[in-house]
Amino acid sequence: MTVPLTPAADQAVRDYLDDLGRMLEPAGLVERAEVLGQVREHLDAALTEAAAVPSAGDVSAPGVGLARNALDLDAVGPVLARLGPPAEIAASTLSAPGAWEGPAIASPGRGPGRGTDPVVVAGPVPEPSAADGRTLAQPWLAWVVVATVLALLTLRRRGRASS
């Protein structure tokens, strides 16, 4: 943190981030790092704001200006509370695959009536996971079956034409 904290407040922030990091372990490395980084930035910004509010402990020294005390648990606690429990953030992160499929958006110039793809979807592609390993396998298998049937039909027609 870029804001000075008392040892107890610093420990509370460390514990929060450690807990979140541990709970995010099942997420991918990139996603875990991204969410942790964002939460760290949030804390930095929120604690900077909290430090900007003069408190009773701040003292004004002649010629030095306002000397700020390190933020203590009373100041850091509400910031962590507003952020919510680490488990809640982790649950929201880990529920990602398939939880939000994103809106179906017709790409510009490819809508119905233009004789193009009937289904054009721009949205997050569900990632394969242990819970749903069929996500990628099903479309792939479908294409193999279609290609095989078409190849067999073509061969059959050629066979008839040549005989």
Added chain:
Amino acid sequence: MVPGDDALLANLRRGALEYCVLAVLSTGECYGLDVARRLGADGILMSGEGTLYPLLSRLRRSGYVESTWRESPAGPPRRYYRLTPDGERALAQFARLWQPFRSAVDAALETGGPA
């Protein structure tokens, strides 16, 4: 058993909160804390400010939001988020559907179904 308010709200947020984030960003680029404060003020749309970040990550990966780092007048550099053209289209689509959806729910609650 009737679920508690928290469980019911969690269900209602699903599918809508992402678009509220896009709506906030449609007013101009914001950094995370700013979005969290605007959406989390009443505790209805977000139970905790931290749940915003998995959402922002997802929106970024989906191509609806992009981020850039900026120096901050106070404190460390901040990551600012803004809507992409795909994000604008997604928000417009949601806004178009939301009104009839809300009207249908209101009608069902008030009179037992659409008129």
